Amino acid sequence: MNGLDYGILVGTLLAIAVFAVWRTRGKKDLSGYLRGSGNARWLTIGLSVMATQASAVTFLSTPGQGYESGMGFVQNYFGAPLALIVVAVFFLPIYRRLKVYTAYEYLGHRFDSKTRILGAALFLLQRGLGAGITIYAPAIVLSTVMGWRLDATIICSGLVVVAYTVMGGCDAVSLTQKYQIGVIFAGMVAAFFVLLSKLPPGLTFSDALSVAGGFHKLGAVDFSLNPDRRYTIWSGVLGGMFLAMSYFGTDQSQVQRYLGGASLRESRLGLMFNAVFKIPMQAFILLLGVLIFVFYQFERPPVFFNRAAWDYQAAHGSGAPLRALDAAFQAAHADERRGLEEWIGARRSGDVAGEARAHAAAAEAQGRGQAARDGTRDILAKAGPRGSSNDADYVFISFILGYLPHGLIGLLVTAFFAAALSSKSGELNALGSTTTVDIYRHLVRREASDAHYVTMSKWFTALWGLVAIGFALFANLSENLIQAVNILGSIFYGVVLGIFLVAFFLKRIGGTAVFWSALASQALVFALYSTLSISYLWYNVIGCVACMGLSLVLQGVIGKAKA
Amino acid sequence: MTEPPDDETTGLPGLRTWSQVYVAVLLTFVAWVGLLVALDRWFS
Numbered sequence: 001m002n003g004l005d006y007g008i009l010v011g012t013l014l015a016i017a018v019f020a021v022w023r024t025r026g027k028k029d030l031s032g033y034l035r036g037s038g039n040a041r042w043l044t045i046g047l048s049v050m051a052t053q054a055s056a057v058t059f060l061s062t063p064g065q066g067y068e069s070g071m072g073f074v075q076n077y078f079g080a081p082l083a084l085i086v087v088a089v090f091f092l093p094i095y096r097r098l099k100v101y102t103a104y105e106y107l108g109h110r111f112d113s114k115t116r117i118l119g120a121a122l123f124l125l126q127r128g129l130g131a132g133i134t135i136y137a138p139a140i141v142l143s144t145v146m147g148w149r150l151d152a153t154i155i156c157s158g159l160v161v162v163a164y165t166v167m168g169g170c171d172a173v174s175l176t177q178k179y180q181i182g183v184i185f186a187g188m189v190a191a192f193f194v195l196l197s198k199l200p201p202g203l204t205f206s207d208a209l210s211v212a213g214g215f216h217k218l219g220a221v222d223f224s225l226n227p228d229r230r231y232t233i234w235s236g237v238l239g240g241m242f243l244a245m246s247y248f249g250t251d252q253s254q255v256q257r258y259l260g261g262a263s264l265r266e267s268r269l270g271l272m273f274n275a276v277f278k279i280p281m282q283a284f285i286l287l288l289g290v291l292i293f294v295f296y297q298f299e300r301p302p303v304f305f306n307r308a309a310w311d312y313q314a315a316h317g318s319g320a321p322l323r324a325l326d327a328a329f330q331a332a333h334a335d336e337r338r339g340l341e342e343w344i345g346a347r348r349s350g351d352v353a354g355e356a357r358a359h360a361a362a363a364e365a366q367g368r369g370q371a372a373r374d375g376t377r378d379i380l381a382k383a384g385p386r387g388s389s390n391d392a393d394y395v396f397i398s399f400i401l402g403y404l405p406h407g408l409i410g411l412l413v414t415a416f417f418a419a420a421l422s423s424k425s426g427e428l429n430a431l432g433s434t435t436t437v438d439i440y441r442h443l444v445r446r447e448a449s450d451a452h453y454v455t456m457s458k459w460f461t462a463l464w465g466l467v468a469i470g471f472a473l474f475a476n477l478s479e480n481l482i483q484a485v486n487i488l489g490s491i492f493y494g495v496v497l498g499i500f501l502v503a504f505f506l507k508r509i510g511g512t513a514v515f516w517s518a519l520a521s522q523a524l525v526f527a528l529y530s531t532l533s534i535s536y537l538w539y540n541v542i543g544c545v546a547c548m549g550l551s552l553v554l555q556g557v558i559g560k561a562k563a
Numbered sequence: 564m565t566e567p568p569d570d571e572t573t574g575l576p577g578l579r580t581w582s583q584v585y586v587a588v589l590l591t592f593v594a595w596v597g598l599l600v601a602l603d604r605w606f607s
Contacts, residue, residue, distance in 0.1 A: 071599065071603075074599065078592075078596070081588055081589065081591070081592040082589070084588075085585045085588060085589070088581075089581075089585070209602070209606040212606065213603065213607040214606075216607070218602055218603040218606055218607060219607075220599035220600070220602070220603060221596060221599055221603070233596075263571075264571065265571055265572075265573065265574060268584075269573070269574075269575075272584060272585075272588055275588045275591075275592075276588055276591050279592065279595045280595060283595070283599065
């Protein structure tokens with residue numbers, strides 16, 4: 001990165017933050033601070049919901065996933081449209097009618113205090129655990145590639161987001177998210193067109209897709225019934241629907257985004273905006289990764305994209321085998337490129353036999369190259385955390401730094417930080433609100449002025465921000481832990497959704513039955529997770545169904561005992 | 564603040580009721596899935 005790139009990065013991020021604080025300045029009551037001024041239009045809500053969900057990891061890692069495994073990950077989002085419709089029809093009107101600050105406040109209205117606190121505690125535990133990740137995950141990748149200090153990257157990005165979230169509250173979060181997602185989209189679209197322009201002369205977009213299809217990278221929909229497969233249309237639609245329903249309907253970081261709508265209509269349209277555009281957005285980001293795969297079929301790629309990890313291990317004991325694998329990979333890549341050029345030539349001339357022969361040769365060479373990559377990964381995995389074996393996160397950023405012009409590099413790095421800040425601000429805003437409303441105001445100090453609660457909310461938001469920064473600085477997270485925290489979210493979400501579905505649809509069930517059922521269901525999900533190897537998306541279904549079923553049984557038992 | 568009725572108009576041209584909006588969203592979802600399947604079939 002040069003001065004222009006740094007200027008774009010620092011200037012854009014600070015300008016958005018300062019503008020948002022300035023626009024939302026002025027004294028606010030608790031409602032204004034936690035829910036916003038109540039005049040948000042559907043586009044602001046829709047972009048804010050999208051920005052909260054799409055973290056920097058989405059834009060850094062997803063292209064790498066497309067590069068490595070193709071388009072299949074998009075199925076993870078197949079449940080989102082149906083889930084968002086359910087949230088718009090059932091959840092949203094109730095939240096608005098009761099004028100709640102948090103989703104868990106509704107549980108207090110419907111059940112009792114302990115169920116409300118359970119819902120809030122599960123949210124705080126889950127989001128609190130993940131709080132550091134949103135800052136840490138992009139910081140580790142960007143600092144490794146750029147040579148920045150990790151601690152400085154975490155502290156600088158963390159303090160910016162804490163400052164404007166604390167000062168501006170919900171309105172500032174929504175406003176910054178709107179501009180930040182604009183920067184993200186601009187960066188992604190620019191990367192797409194630069195990528196197309198970098199393909200070899202004569203290779204059309206259609207040819208590029210044929211190359212990708214020839215290596216099975218375009219398989220976006222898997223109809224397999226095998227439950228062990230992580231992404232299929234069934235796990236995506238069913239498991240993904242439960243996950244999305246829980247996330248959009250019960251996670252305060254999302255609920256807070258649409259509670260500030262000017263009307264029910266604006267909030268609903270904001271949700272429908274996401275129902276329509278979430279899948280194409282994810283597909284587009286994966287397609288970027290697939291096109292980077294095609295690009296690297298004609299351009300020499302590194303055997304391992306995390307060059308810092310590779311260089312470190314090559315200089316510390318594993319030099320000979322790593323260099324041997326690198327040589328094998330480069331030889332395989334040269335053969336693969338020759339095969340692909342023959343394949344495209346045969347396709348154009350209509351030589352069917354030649355096309356099949358060349359494709360088989362390219363596929364054989366690609367297999368050899370993949371074996372060399374796998375061998376490299378094995379060596380780096382055995383070397384411990386420093387030699388991280390997963391380089392998917394580094395694919396996109398390596399391409400950006402290696403092939404994009406200055407200015408655009410700055411725009412893309414700004415986009416990654418904008419994504420980190422936008423999701424982080426939504427999380428901090430929600431953590432601060434839930435701590436204030438469901439814990440402090442409900443359990444510690446019930447009667448106080450609005451000004452007091454606003455002040456406390458600011459302190460709690462700042463505190464969660466500092467916890468997140470501290471966690472990111474000192475936890476020394478490995479990538480496995482990052483994945484574990486993501487899976488942990490899925491494990492909790494099912495049960496939380498179960499509590500809310502009981503609240504909405506099983507009117508005769510009371511707080512005691514749902515409270516104990518939720519705890520038992522959570523224990524069941526933990527037990528199953530430690531024994532089964534099914535896709536983690538299914539735990540959303542299991543937790544939810546178990547919570548609802550047990551609640552029915554327990555309510556029957558309680559009813560009989562009373563009788 | 565009085566909450567508008569649940570069946571308020573959507574304000575969308577051609578989609579007057581919320582049921583129509585939800586059906587349109589579901590049809591869009593089916594179209595996206597169909598497009599992704601077609602993309603794979605066409606180029607594989």
